[in-house]
Amino acid sequence: MSALSGQRIAVVGGGQIGASWSALFAHYGAAVTLWDPVTKTYEIADKRIRRARSQLAEICPAVEAGSVEFADDFAEALSGASLIQENAPESIQTKRHLYEDIEAVVTDTAIIASSTSSLRWSDLSPGLRVSDRFVTAHPFHPPHLVPLVEIYGIDPSTCDRVEAIYRTTDRVTVRLKKDAVGHIANRLASALYREAVHIVAEEIADVEAVDTALINGPGLRWAAVGVHMGYHLGGGDGGLASYLDALGPSQERRWADLGKPALDQSTKAALVAGVQAAAAGRDVPMLEAERDRLLIDSARKRLGRTFDEST
Amino acid sequence: MSALSGQRIAVVGGGQIGASWSALFAHYGAAVTLWDPVTKTYEIADKRIRRARSQLAEICPAVEAGSVEFADDFAEALSGASLIQENAPESIQTKRHLYEDIEAVVTDTAIIASSTSSLRWSDLSPGLRVSDRFVTAHPFHPPHLVPLVEIYGIDPSTCDRVEAIYRTTDRVTVRLKKDAVGHIANRLASALYREAVHIVAEEIADVEAVDTALINGPGLRWAAVGVHMGYHLGGGDGGLASYLDALGPSQERRWADLGKPALDQSTKAALVAGVQAAAAGRDVPMLEAERDRLLIDSARKRLGRTFDEST
Numbered sequence: 001m002s003a004l005s006g007q008r009i010a011v012v013g014g015g016q017i018g019a020s021w022s023a024l025f026a027h028y029g030a031a032v033t034l035w036d037p038v039t040k041t042y043e044i045a046d047k048r049i050r051r052a053r054s055q056l057a058e059i060c061p062a063v064e065a066g067s068v069e070f071a072d073d074f075a076e077a078l079s080g081a082s083l084i085q086e087n088a089p090e091s092i093q094t095k096r097h098l099y100e101d102i103e104a105v106v107t108d109t110a111i112i113a114s115s116t117s118s119l120r121w122s123d124l125s126p127g128l129r130v131s132d133r134f135v136t137a138h139p140f141h142p143p144h145l146v147p148l149v150e151i152y153g154i155d156p157s158t159c160d161r162v163e164a165i166y167r168t169t170d171r172v173t174v175r176l177k178k179d180a181v182g183h184i185a186n187r188l189a190s191a192l193y194r195e196a197v198h199i200v201a202e203e204i205a206d207v208e209a210v211d212t213a214l215i216n217g218p219g220l221r222w223a224a225v226g227v228h229m230g231y232h233l234g235g236g237d238g239g240l241a242s243y244l245d246a247l248g249p250s251q252e253r254r255w256a257d258l259g260k261p262a263l264d265q266s267t268k269a270a271l272v273a274g275v276q277a278a279a280a281g282r283d284v285p286m287l288e289a290e291r292d293r294l295l296i297d298s299a300r301k302r303l304g305r306t307f308d309e310s311t
Numbered sequence: 312m313s314a315l316s317g318q319r320i321a322v323v324g325g326g327q328i329g330a331s332w333s334a335l336f337a338h339y340g341a342a343v344t345l346w347d348p349v350t351k352t353y354e355i356a357d358k359r360i361r362r363a364r365s366q367l368a369e370i371c372p373a374v375e376a377g378s379v380e381f382a383d384d385f386a387e388a389l390s391g392a393s394l395i396q397e398n399a400p401e402s403i404q405t406k407r408h409l410y411e412d413i414e415a416v417v418t419d420t421a422i423i424a425s426s427t428s429s430l431r432w433s434d435l436s437p438g439l440r441v442s443d444r445f446v447t448a449h450p451f452h453p454p455h456l457v458p459l460v461e462i463y464g465i466d467p468s469t470c471d472r473v474e475a476i477y478r479t480t481d482r483v484t485v486r487l488k489k490d491a492v493g494h495i496a497n498r499l500a501s502a503l504y505r506e507a508v509h510i511v512a513e514e515i516a517d518v519e520a521v522d523t524a525l526i527n528g529p530g531l532r533w534a535a536v537g538v539h540m541g542y543h544l545g546g547g548d549g550g551l552a553s554y555l556d557a558l559g560p561s562q563e564r565r566w567a568d569l570g571k572p573a574l575d576q577s578t579k580a581a582l583v584a585g586v587q588a589a590a591a592g593r594d595v596p597m598l599e600a601e602r603d604r605l606l607i608d609s610a611r612k613r614l615g616r617t618f619d620e621s622t
Contacts, residue, residue, distance in 0.1 A: 016547075090561075118561055140528035141545065148528030172527040174520040181568050184516050185528040189538075190565040191506035192529070195498050196538045205495050209485040211537025216483040217451035217459035217496040218503070219533035224605040225598075226522025226530070227500075227507045232586040233602055234452065236327075237595050240586045241579070248574040250401075250429055254501040255571075257492050263559040268552070275543040275551045284543070284550050287536075291544055294535040297612070 003168040004030035005064055008080045011035070012098065013087030014045040014070075017115050017143060021085050023052030024144040026066040028169045033069045035077035042070045052144045055292060059299045060170065075105045082107075083165055085137070087115045092123050103129050111162050113137035117186055120179045121152050133158050137166070138183050145295040147302070150183040152176040170303060188227075198259025200274055201267045207274025314479040315341035316375055319391045322346070323409065324398030325356040325381075328426050328454060332396050334363030335455040337377040339480045344380045346388035353381045363455045366603060370610045371481065386416045393418075394476055396448070398426045403434050414440050422473050424448035428497055431490045432463050444469050448477070449494050456606040458613070461494040463487040481614060499538075509570025511585060512578045518585025 009025045011018050014036035022045070026032045034045060049068055056062070071077030078084060084102055088095050095114065102112055112134045114124055125131045135153035140146040149171045153159045163173045176183060182190060196210050205213070221230050228240070235243030261267060279287060318341045322333045325347035333356070337343045345356060360379055367373070382388030389395060395413055399406050406425065413423055423445045425435055436442045446464035451457040460482045464470045474484045487494060493501060507521050516524070532541050539551070546554030572578060590598060 118565070140532065146528060146531055148524055148531075150524060150528075172523060174516065174524045176516050176520070178513070178515045180510075180513075180515045182565050184510055184521055184524040186565065187506050187510060187515075187569065188503055188521075188525060189529045190562060191569050192499055192503045192533075193538055193542070193562060194566050194569070195502035199491070199495055199498060200539075202489070202491075204489045204491045204498075205485065205487050207539045209487070210495055210499075211539050212483060213459055213461060213485045213495040214499060214533050214537050215535070217457060217461075218500045219530060219537070220457055220459075220606070220609060221451065221602075222503075222525050222530035223534035224526070224609070225602045226525050227504055228511075228518045228522050228582065228586050229589060229598065231504070232590070233595060233599055235595075239583075239595050241583045244574060244579050244582065248579070251501060251504060252574055254429070254493050254497065255505050258498065258502050258505070260566075263555060263563055268555050268559070271539065271555065272550075272552045275539050278540060279543070284546075284548050287540065288544055291532075291536045295531070298531060298535070301608070 004028045004066060004165070007031065007082050007165075008033065009165075010078045010081035010084045011087065012077075012084060012102070013089075013115075014038075014041045015087060016048065017139065017141065018085075018087040019045045019048035020052055020141075020143040020145075021087065021115070021139070022068045023049045023056060024169050024171075025085075026068045027053055027056040027062050027144075028066065029062070029064050030066040031069070032066060033071045033077040033081070035071040035074055039070070039072065046070070052142070055296055056144055058296055060303050074101065078102060078105050078110075080107065081110055083162065084110055084112045085115060086112060090116060090118050092119060095119070095124055096127055099124070099128055099134070106130075109133075111135065111158055113162055115139060115143075118182060120181060121154075122179050125154075135159060135162055136179075136183070137162060138185070139171075140185055142292075142295075145292060145299060147172040147299070148185060149173045150176060150185060152179055152183070170299075194261065195258055197263070197267065197271065198261045200270055201261045202259065206277070207271060208278035211278060315339045315377065315476070318342065318393050318476075319344065320476075321389045321392035321395045322398065323388075323395060323413070324400075324426075325349075325352045326398060327359065328450065328452065329396075329398040330356045330359035331363055331452075331454040331456075332398065332426070332450070333379045334360045334367060335480050335482075336396075337379045338364055338367040338373050338455075339377065340373070340375050341377040342380070343377060344382045344388040344392070346382040346385055350381070350383065357381070363453070366607055367455055369607055371614050385412065389413060389416050389421075391418065392421055394473065395421060395423045396426060397423060401427060401429050403430060406430070406435055407438055410435070410439055410445070417441075420444075422446065422469055424473055426450060426454075429493060431492060432465075433490050436465075446470060446473055447490075447494070448473060449496070450482075451496055453603075453606075454482075456603060456610060458483040458610070459496060460484045461487060461496060463490055463494070481610075505572065506569055508574070508578065508582065509572045511581055512572045513570065517588070518582060519589035522589060 009030045132155040138150045140148045232240040320341045443466040449461045451459045543551040
């Protein structure tokens with residue numbers, strides 16, 4: 001436990017993602033320094049971090065908690081950090097400028113990891129002096145409650161080192177073999193969302209029915225065994241090979257029938273009206289609290305704690 | 312509890328789906344008669360039903376268990392049934408022939424429900440005398456452990472009646488507004504699978520990484536809150552409208568970048584090799600048992616039982 005004790009980690013960018021990372025690293029013992037160009041964000045970040053840390057304490061008590069410091073000085077914030085977790089807005093230019101500043105002050109061994117969800121390593125690395133110590137490390141929102149971190153970099157030993165840090169915080173890491181827009185998870189999410197939008201736009205079913213079907217059908221199975229393994233188990237004793245021989249052609253027919261919706265005004269209006277109906281009066285903070293409750297239960301289960309141990 | 316006591320339900324087709332339905336209806340008190348044209352399937356079906364019933368007993372004890380009878384005579388099997396759940400092979404012709412036979416013997420109030428995953432109501436209903444009492448009612452495999460049933464029919468009162476039966480068995484039902492290939496769940500599943508295949512075919516990541524990312528990232532979130540609600544919560548206090556304004560264009564860009572793989576020999580070989588690597592020596596029955604364990608835990612949680620109450 002607390003294997004990050006004594007490590008300094010710098011979190012650059014104090015929005016939702018930065019606050020969540022800060023809480024996570026601190027919970028596992030690191031001395032975190034959070035830096036944001038707009039220091040007035042620190043007030044909201046502080047609230048978010050406190051909330052996230054108390055959620056993490058429900059999942060798994062911190063043996064020796066670390067700390068989060070809000071930095072005024074950029075160079076001081078990064079000084080001595082073994083990892084710089086960058087969460088700047090999704091702009092190539094903004095991020096590249098930031099990396100120049102980071103490179104000017106970090107140690108020779110520090111890893112720079114970008115939380116980017118939509119940009120590629122190859123978009124961000126040109127101009128970097130330390131490109132072998134630069135990785136994309138995309139968490140899934142909210143990072144302290146959803147375990148996934150997707151990693152891509154060109155230097156295997158850097159990838160090993162950063163993976164070890166995330167694993168110490170009970171994250172589940174995957175490595176990409178090739179740089180891709182949306183990594184793995186957001187590619188899958190976009191593919192699913194396109195059809196989810198199509199079903200609503202074509203009035204096959206309403207927003208709430210789509211979500212209810214997903215939660216109680218494929219989502220449940222995917223969260224249990226994944227999609228490839230799910231179809232392997234759909235093939236009987238012959239596994240995936242049997243499945244593909246028997247049902248591959250019908251998958252290909254269904255692929256041809258999938259929708260290509262546009263997010264135009266009327267579709268957006270239908271989607272927004274649909275989630276409002278599904279929310280049934282609950283506002284975003286209430287819905288977030290419900291989501292977090294489910295994710296916390298799931299994390300407790302993953303980490304081997306029963307549901308009634310505390311409470 | 313046991314609100315199906317005294318009801319007779321006929322299950323037509325004794326494969327995996329038929330066996331699972333039979334166990335479910337019987338667990339909730341119905342007198343089930345299973346009929347299959349190939350009576351030698353009854354031996355396997357009997358094993359499957361016993362296993363499914365013991366799994367159901369772990370989820371929620373039967374107050375007053377029903378029964379499953381294996382029928383030799385078709386007319387006798389259907390006699391007095393309020394619901395005929397049809398699970399014949401996915402052939403329009405086969406199913407239509409079967410419906411003629413069913414119509415010849417059922418009562419005037421019986422509902423005929425097809426478990427079809429890939430055919431539409433409008434493919435199956437032509438020629439039916441009782442089309443107002445015919446519905447598609449697609450479960451997600453395995454039906455006794457995954458709660459979803461997707462319903463489409465043209466008569467609202469029939470839909471209400473059949474929905475009430477499924478709900479009595481703790482299923483979660485959704486209603487389609489329009490007939491569609493793959494209903495909701497398999498449309499979503501096909502969309503996701505296409506991209507999951509593309510990622511492997513393009514060597515962005517291997518099969519195991521795709522499944523690990525899905526299980527620990529989007530799958531987890533979808534199983535908790537669904538996809539539309541998930542993005543509603545990704546928009547901050549402004550909800551989905553804010554999300555679509557800010558990130559709709561990047562969704563559309565990602566949609567344009569999604570893959571269109573073909574299930575050709577080399578792709579199939581890569582997928583099969585990938586699941587074999589991920590299975591790491593575990594055969595299909597072992598993997599199935601692991602999946603069922605997770606689905607049973609999830610069902611117990613859904614139905615409000617803690618994990619250590621029994622065992």
